[in-house]
Each structure stands twice: as C-alpha cells, then as structure tokens.
Amino acid sequence: MRPENYQARSQPPSNEFELNFGPNHPGIEGNYAFRVKLNGDQVLEARADAGYLHRGFEKLMEGRLWIQNIALVPRICVPDPVPMEVCYSLAIEEIGGLEVPERAKWIRVMQLEMSRLAAHLFAFGGHAATTGMYTTMFWGVADRDLILDRFEELTGGRVYSIYNIPGGVRRDVPEGFLDRLSSLLDYLESRLPDYDNLFFTNQVFVKRARGVGAMTQEQALKWGVTGPNLRATGLEFDVRRDDPYLVYDQLDFEIPTESGGDALARNLVRRAELKQSIRILRQVIERLPSIEGPIRCPIPNPLAWNVPAGEAYTRVESSKGELAYYVVSTGGDKPYRVHVRGPSSMHAVQVLEKLALGARLEDIAQIMFSLDACPPEVDR
Amino acid sequence: MSKLDNIPVRHQPTEAAGRKRTNPLAHVFDELVKFCQSRSMFMLHYCTGCGAIELPPAMTSRFDMERLGIQPMVTPRQADILLITGYVSIKTLKRIILTYEQMQSPKYVIGICSCTVNGGMYWQSYATAKVLKDYLPVDVYIAGCMPRPEAVISGMRELMSDIKSGRAQNWKRYYENYDHYLGNQQKLFGEDWQTPTDIIAEARHYGLMTDRTLGEHTALLEKHQRPLEALEMRLSAREKQKT
C-alpha cells in the first residue's frame, strides 16, 4: 500500500534510465545484482553489486581448526564444490610436507572430473533456460542428478561431499562403484548427440548466442579471464596440463578451444569438455583397480594438529576457471590466513561489466550464464 | 531417558486455527478456497543462499514439484511462498523483508537449511543473521545442510496440509506483532530503518490491529520516517571522480 506521504519525483525527460537488475531476478545466476544505465534497451553502463552472499569465509576459517575448515570450503562455490576441497587440501599438504598416496590422487581426479561434468551440465542448462529453452535445463539438471547419485554413493553427500582431507580421501571406493560409474558415462555419452540436436546446433540458440558478449584473446588476457572462457578465445591453456597437480600429467586428454570468444563459443567449449572429462574418467576407471595402497597418509590427531609454519599458493582448474588458495600457517592449530581466489571474482565483476556495454538488456543474463559466473565466489 | 517417539518433531498449535463460519454454504466455500490455495502454490524465484542448488532438481524432471502444484514465480506480488534457502546475510535480509512485505496475503515463508534456524555453521560470522523467525514469521522449517529434494518436497507437502486445514496463519502474526518484528529489524539495520510498504495501514485494512502492532519501535519508525521518494541510484563512483 502506498503511504500517504509518497511523492513522485519529477524527472527531466530523457531516454536514459537506470535499472536495478537483481538480486531477485531469474536472469541472474544466484543472489547477485547489477545496476544498469539504459538507453532504450541498450546498456550504457553496468555496475556489479555483490555481497548478498557474503559470509566472511576467510575470517571464519581463521577461527577454526585446519580439519574443520574442510567442511567450510565447499560452500564457497555451490555448483562445483570438489575443487575447493582439493585445492585447500593441496595447500595444507604442501605446507605440511605430506605425501599423498597414489591411489588417493587418482580418486581425487575422479571426483574432480565428476564434479566438472555436473557443473557443466548445470551451467549450460542454466544458459538454455535464459534463452527460453527449458527442455535443455530439465534434461541437464536431471542428468546432473545421476552424477550426484554416484557422489552420494562414494562420499555420502549429494552436493557437499567433505570427502577430501589433507593427506588423502576419507574412504575407499565402494565395491562395484567403478562399474556403475562406467555405465553412467556410457549413458552420458549417448546423451551428447541429443544435447547437440536440442541445444548446441539448434539455430534458435546459435543465432541468439552468436556475437553476444564477445571478447578477443587480447582483452581476455588483459582482464584476467581464465578457464573455459579463456579457451573460447582461442588460447590453449589449462591449469591441469600447464601447471599439473595430482596425476593429470599421466592422463591423456585434449584441451578444446574455440575462436569466437562469444557466448556460443564458451558453450561449445563446455560441450567439448564434457567429452574430455568422460575420456579422463574412463582412464581413471581403467587404472584405478591396478593401483594398490592406502588412500591417505597418516596425519597427526586432527583435533590437535599444528601444521608447520609456512605458506603455499595452490591452483586447480575448476569448471569455471582458475581457482587458487593462498594459505599461511604460523605453526598453530588454525590457519593464520586463507585467501580464496575464485575464478568468478574476475568474470562476474569486471569482465561482465565490460561485456555488458552496448549489449541489450535481455542479453545480460546470457552473458552472465555463458561466463558461468558463480556469485558466492565473489562474495565469499 | 526419553523415548525417541516422545521427541516432538513438530510443534502443534493448541488453539483451533481459523474460525468456522456457521452458514453451511459459506463454510463449503471456505473449504474450497483453502483446497485451491493449497493446490496452486507459486514460490518466489529468489535464491538467497546455497540451499537453492537443490531446488532445480526438485523442480525439474526427476522430482518434479509441479505435479504437486508448486511452480516458480518471478515477481513477489504474484507469489505465495517465500523460500529462504539457506543463510541470510544482513544485506540479503533487507531485500527479503522488502520482498516479503510486497507479497500479497496470504503468504507463507519456508526456511530451508539449518542456517535459517540458528545460524548453522556460520554461527561465528559477522555477516549473517542468525534466527530467521525473529525478523519474519516462518511457517515451516526444513532442516538439513542442505536438505535433499525429497525433504524439500515433504516440507512443501507439510505446508500444503497446513493450508488445507487452515493452520497456516502465520502471516497474520506479522501484522499482529509488527512492533516485535520491527524492533528486531531495527536492532540489526539501525534505528532509521524503513520500508516502502505501510504495514500499519495494511494491518488496519485487514482488521488485524492488536495492541502489539503499535509500540515503541513503530513510534521510532514514525519519528525517523522520511518522505519516500524514488530511489536515488548512483551508478558509479567514477562520476564522482570526474568532478
């Protein structure tokens, strides 16, 4: 009900107006907002407005034990939580000088790729929904759920697994898990042509997404773009291959690239990465049974564990780009400082602000979903 | 030690909710309205936290909430249910209250995830509000971190049966105890907190004024109330720098 003291403000006549876009808006991924200045429906200026998901992770982590933080970190990026746990564990292992057993490394790679598959299915499903193609979203989310079932079997958690701990993983692969994963991969692979027909080669989508949010390789490098978004501009770079961690240097996979740099190219890169992830998972399924040994190295009593003083900067390739943790220890039972560099802290803020210039209002949602921006990584 | 069966899983309101009209036709009409309300619930499409990740599976092919008559809706003015999916940071809580006040009655709030109950794992965090029901009347809590889609759907069904039986009357409490809720909000957001919706006038309109609607906090609201004007939107700090 409008209050009695409401006064309409008279504005000078102009074509330009400003609009609050989000946080409560279906075209925004998560809880995030923009303020856009428009001329007609053309964006003249866009400003990101974050902080709706701020929980102060970095502060919370300073107040909790090293091992307790494993439960906190996956919450930083909800659609793709496994790289968070792995990256944090890698940092502690580097500081503490822990030798991770070979088998644990392979299990971690398996999880990372499963998580990437799930996140990509979710990402282009979301993009499809913003262009009005809800079927793709329904299929993508339903297929992602099958991966979550395997996560549940392996780790006990559907979304947050809290399965990687410093020194290895919590428990071994259940009996028959690899067979079920293998048949899941067969199923997903058989779905890919369906997705192509429905979405990636669908002219409704291709015409809508071509040229939207385009950037050149130079711009991408200048703005700090990473991950699939960088590969969509033609640069063949992947942390998994170029700064290898775990056992990625023993695996055989390709790095798909596209040259367009627009929303279409970014989605095609993700489509190609689905295939590569399946390829990696098949190699893991083949190799894992032959690798015997423990699944974690002995660590001290985790409730009274003083990680030696030191610092480490570890990077992994998450489904959204380069994810890095900077961890400082002063020899206490809690971290002294943890800094999380989420890939979306570039994509969702500066890159999006720049790509939105000159775009039309309805394309902002497309640009955001095609960059696969994840707001909780910005806010932390 | 208590038996597990003795542990109350759900608080049952003691008083018989809603008044039954004596005219049999009117009674039938009321029942029909309640049935329809419980079978067409539009939930607001607002992901406030990480629990929102389990909503797409619940809404799409696998669990398919739509078979129960639950659908996402994009505008608060046409929505029935406000889902609070997870922790609420203070910045979000302001938007949630603005959204809640814009929704048309009857309206229902569902708190998903443990964080809405008591802060959850972010209990130490300076940036999140802890007990959601201090700021809004909550109808159903769904605990878990995060609850599975089945749990979300079962919570929705709980709310449906509440609406059908007329027990879900919590939205009235916002008008009846507005002073209490406003006081908690002011404690968090500062004394000059105000929203564009005139809750007191609405309470008068619905006939829900009680002696707890007005109080010291609403007096403070009137004292600090500025005339509402169109929101001034500053786009950039860059403009400032130019001058």
Add this chain to the structure above:
Amino acid sequence: MSKDLNIWLDDLLGDIENIQFKRKSSRRVRVDVGSEALPALLELLQGRASYVHLSAISCVDWIEDEEFELVYHVWSYETRSLVSAHTRIPREPGVYLSIYDLYQPAAFFERDIHEMFGVFFEGSPDMEKFILTEWDGPPPMRKEFDSEAFVNQHFEWEQYHPQWLKDLEEEGGGVTTRPEDIRL
C-alpha cells in the same frame, strides 16, 4: 624451460636492489622485495618476462609486526611458472600504490583488500565499498576484529532446550560439552 627461466629471472632481478629470491619448486618462485621496488619488479616481470596474468593479490595482517604483507601472484603463460612477490607495508597508515595500470584485474583485489583490511591503494580506479556496502564496523579481516565477540554482542540465539534434550544430556549425550571434554 626452467633453465631459461633462471637466466631470465637472474637477468631481471639483477637490476633491482633489496631483493630476495627463492625457488620453491620448478613452477613456484618466491620473491621478497621492498615496498618501493615492487611496482618496478612487476613492470619488469610483465614487460620483459611475459608474466601477464595476475592471479591474485593476497593480504596478510601481521598484527604483531604492525605490518601488512601484500603478495602478488603473477603467472606466465609462456614459461609456465608463478612468481609470488611478497612485500610488507606498515600497518599505519596502510597506504600503497595501485598496480592497476599494469594489471587490470588488480582493481577487484585492491578494492577487496581496501574493504576487508582497510589498506588504501592510490591510483586504483574504484575504492568504493563493494561487498560490505551495508556494514559500518571496522574492516572485518583485520586481526583485532573478533567476529565471535561481535556475534555474541549483536545477535540472539534460538532458545531451545526442551526436557528430552535435558534428559539426553544427563546421560552424557546431546550438544552440551562437558567440562572434561573441553580441549584447550
């Protein structure tokens, strides 16, 4: 690859005084540099050694030394190595130079550090509040800010302690920590 890198870096770093250089692994290099020489170092790294990607700027609050440590992580796509340049600035007044004209991604990190630690970067394009727009307390990531005390002061907890929970606690279960279980 790493030999070339060594030569490059030695070449480069010879130009700068007051610098410590430590190789942590084949792809990680730690450089400690005085705060006055850091922009010059980054300029050299970017211009002559292809370290074009600023991965992150991390800030660490060393409250006992009355100093902030700023760590600039830069990555080279060509030599495939990461240089972490550490520098320290005094905690008061907490002002430093922006590197925005070298690396554009710095704008986000500098804004974030300004908000969380209160370090001001001169020349950064935007020092407005971003995440904590509705927060008027001290910069929360500083070590002297106690989040737990703030929470206990500003928030109330759900009071829920029914009889069945008390019964459970008498038997040694429940959520209350017994004095002998508290770990110090």
